Amino acid sequence: MKTDINTVPHRRYNILTGEWILVSPQRTKRPWQGKRDKNIVLPQVVYDENCYLCPGNTRASGPKNANYDSTYSFTNDFSAILPEIESSTVENGFLIAKTETGKCKVICFSPNHSLTLPIMSIKEIAAVVRLWIQEYFSLAMDPTINHVQIFENKGATMGCSNPHPHGQIWSQSSIPTEVLKKQQNQKKYWNTHNKSLLQDYINQELDLDKRIIYTNEHFVVLAPYWAIWPYETMIVPKKHYAHIGCLNNEEQIAFAESIKVITTKYDNLFETSFPYSAGIHQSPTDGTNHDEWHFHMSFYPPLLRSAEVKKFMVGYEMFADPQRDITVEQAVETLKKLPVEHYSLSTKSNTLLQ
Secondary structure (H helix, E strand, C coil): CCCCHHHCCEEEECCCCCCEEEECHHHCCCCCCCCCCCCCCCCCCCCCCCCCCCCCCECCCCCECCCCCCCEEEECCCCCCECCCCCCEEEECCEEEECCEEEEEEEECCCCCCCCHHHCCHHHHHHHHHHHHHHHHHHHCCCCCCEEEEEEEECHHHCCCCCCCEEEEEEECCCCHHHHHHHHHHHHHHHHHCCCHHHHHHHHHHHHCCCEEEECCCEEEECCCCCCCCCCEEEEECCCCCCHHHCCHHHHHHHHHHHHHHHHHHHHHHCCCCCEEEEEECCCCCCCCCCCCCCEEEEECCECCCCCCECCCCCHHHHCCCEECCCHHHHHHHHHHCCCCCCCCCCCCCHHHC
16 A cells, blocks of 8 residues: 555655755644634834834934835845955865855835734735845846845844844845755756746646645745745746746736735734745846746745744754654645735725735
């Protein structure tokens, strides 16, 4: 009799990175049905005079924000990478280092201090998408920038130091390790099949319909087969696009809608402002043609069983491989059943998707 892989310990292969994850479904046969924390009351402060990101306020290092009324970007006052560093490599036996240059930007999603992506409108999120595209192209024009990393850390759990709705962009002269791993595997598939690895993957997932959470005309939201985090998801365009700059206006709105749906479902899961790290992986800006790249946005949330119970990478996971108990398929069933209306709203209408 053929073994049901979802009932026994097994390893799953990540086609993008070439790495493996251990899955132990026998440890928890179903998602947690126990402890639920009290609902989190979301802040309603539209403007905070002490916030460094609110419109018109002076930031910690001295510059003053514009009185912006939509999105807003500026160079990070405490950048992790700096643009004007003399190129240098140091080698002393096994001790090797080299200078890194780049630019770091802060992306304010909204002037409203109390908002987060799930409670912003699709129109407002689409404005964020357009700013991401604008910054991607602007940074790519710099010949010293070879990679642009767009990301958001949401919530204090993920190390976010300011609750104002914002994300970051780090651009640099080197292509980071995680991106190189994905590039290598996508390029290998492209060279063999002359097709996008992720496009063939999402087509298979759409046919199986076991890990799909949401789709619209242009995007798929799914939990990847190899997901590590309990409720990890990925947004992938149905068309083979190397970077977000390929999206037309209609596709930008569809992307924004996908972001809104999955982040709303996250909040609804434990009725809390759900923390996560989210990032967009797309083709490098090194002047090389990257036909192999198929851009995607990943969400890595740490919550496991409630707003207070988190997943930690410890023990075996630090010394061997990532591991999960709740299967991807169980997590998907939980997320699919959740409404697309934010739990904080009293109305039962579908105004969130207007």
